[in-house]
Amino acid sequence: MRFHKAESAFFVFIFVILAAGLVTLHAYGLLQGIATDLDTASRIEKIVYLNKLLFATGVLLATALFFGVFFIYPMIRGQATEEGKLRAMTVSLSARSETLEHAALTDGLTGMQNRRYFDDALKEYLEEFRRIEKPVGLMILDLDHFKQVNDTHGHDVGDEVLRAVAGCLRGMTRYHDVVARLGGEEFAVVTPNMDAELLSKFAERIRKAVANMSVLSGNVRLKITTSVGLAVWDRKETAEDFYRRADRQLYEAKRQGRNRVCA
Incomplete structure (x- = not known):
């Protein structure tokens, strides 16, 4: 199991705090021993050792403070900034989409976005997500045996x-x-x-929902199923190549027997 950088930094921070706590607890026990020790030489030796423990505690707490200020906080702030950029970009994309002609971008039968909207939106998302270096997933769905229906x-x-x-x-x-209807019984998301793991789980939930x-x-009472092809953008391929890669996975799902997800 791989931890995120922020998680690893948090574990280090907690470890340092715990270490400081243990040293403090040990120093407290030593202080109790000094109070009951009647041997002057032994007491002096323990006091010197206690000073070292208190210094070590100070070093550990200073290390924790330094780590928190210069490592953990920048990571948290960076993640918050990225989420803000994503929200702003989503608002911008939504605002621009509203300026286009609704009828030209909407599928008349289902009320979903159509193939033209999908093509434009996919290119725009890839352009924006190349800039912020975040993944983009693509899901192509095709209803199984729809002609028979x-x-x-x-x-x-x-x-x-x-x-x-x-x-x-x-x-x-x-x-x-x-979410768009590409034509016929084919849809795209x-x-x-x-990323690939989240996309696979998401697609499997959708596949099961359609089957149910x-x-x-x-x-x-009609029951239908869907085959699903997945792809995660490699940040190099064009929108057309990205779509074709997901579409190949859709045909692989059909070849393997339908009602399944292939990635």
């Missing part, structure tokens, strides 16, 4: 399925994630500030 129950039912999946995705994603949904068609 349309062929068996009609396109009206198929549309209900797409709207239900869209609602599920909107309900499970964060406010700064980009851009997940900023999410039910869409009513008359007296028939």
Whole structure:
């Protein structure tokens, strides 16, 4: 298990404080012994030793103070600054998106963002996150055997399925994630500030949520599943290459039997 730098610094800080506490406790015990010792030479020797202990305690506390001021606080402040930048960038992206024509960027069936919005937003996120050196995840989802739904129950039912999946995705994603319908039964989610491990867990929760949904068609209760392809941006590839890499993982999920996540 690897610790974050701030966690490691905190453990060192606590260790130094505990060491100072133990030395102080030992000095207190020695002081009690001096009070009951009648031998003058022995008392002087203990007092000299006590002075050394108190000096060591002072050094440990000074070390803890120095470490806290010059190592722990800058780390905490740096993390707070990065979070502030992320929030400001999200607000900026949201404000700019509102200036674009809503109809041109929205999928008419599901009310989600469409492929045009997705392409623009993905490029913009990569540009911004290259600057702040944070990860960007991408999730491509495709409903399994969706053609059979349309062929068996009609396109009206198929549309209900797409709207239900869209609602599920909107309900499970964060406010700064980009959630879009790319076309047909294919969806995409851009997940900023999410590494490979978090992205895999997130995608698995979405896959299970879709699999647990039910869409009513008359007296028939439809169950659907989705295959998911994942990729985390390597900070070098273009938006198109990034998308293609996630799309290849989607096809691998289909090849392995569907209703699964591949990364």
